[in-house]
Amino acid sequence: MRRITLVALAAVLLTGCSGTDGKVTDGLGALPVPSAAVPATGACLATGGNVAYNDKGDPSATPVDCAKPHKLEVVQVARFPDSAEPPGWGSPAMRAAYADCGKAASGYLGGDWHTGWLFVHVGRPSTAAWAGGARSYVCGVAEFQRTDWSAPALERTGSLRGTLAGGPPKCAVLVGNQPDRQGFYTRIAGERRTGCTELHDAELAAVLEMPDGAYPGDKAQADYLLPRCVTAVTTLLGLTREAFARRSELWVHFTWLDDENEWQAGERTSLCYAIVSASHQVRASLKGVGAGPLPY
Known part of the structure; x- marks a missing residue:
């Protein structure tokens, strides 16, 4: 991919939670203190906003049946340790949450999430919700078609659960x-x-x-x-x-x-x-090609 990275850690799309967009801005539409809505593992979320790693704020999201169009799927919900303020970007608590979400995503998908044209999304409570006692972080995955910054998350239907099992060629x-x-x-x-x-x-x-x-x-x-x-x-x-x-x-x-x-x-x-060579693309896997001809 990169000079461009795998799109990762988008602004969270949950009412009552905020995104981790590299500057740790608070999300839009926080629920009244002290409670915040937290989706369940396996929930799918639809949004009209841009699900990408950016500084554009947090678009709202709505839980929907996974058979309906959606952009984000929750793979785990866990809790931050208690502290006076929500954990900052790059802090030990946020790094631990990212690692935890990555592990949960791979388990949910049935294979290493990095191989699946996906990005991992970590959501934390807003400052107001944190002050009211909210400590949950939400691990989600979204799908994309290409690996550059202009590529939005795909709107898809169906669950991603188990879709990486078996490890087909990528x-x-x-x-x-x-x-x-x-x-x-x-x-x-x-x-x-x-x-x-x-x-x-x-x-x-x-x-x-x-x-x-x-x-x-x-x-x-x-x-x-x-x-x-x-x-x-x-x-x-x-x-x-x-x-x-x-x-x-x-x-x-x-x-x-x-x-x-x-x-x-x-x-x-x-x-x-x-x-x-881009001028001589192939139509089959290169696995085991050895000294033989390429499968043009």
């Missing part, structure tokens, strides 16, 4: 420009999901996680992620590194963790892809 079309002489983009802005039987130029090989610590710059990220991505891609393809280096029509692409707010929340993952 393929994508790269969104890029300035192709080199071999047709590989020199600038990649994101990925747009597609089926592996449709024309595509990228296939997910691994979810890589960087170690905790200070936010890393580009060089530190590349030094850590590139060799690990090459290992994952050669494993997917069934090639040695030497054989892979001889295949000029194949290469690797990994997503950058280029949003420090995400890093402060505890997000450390990069997606690693096997890629082919």
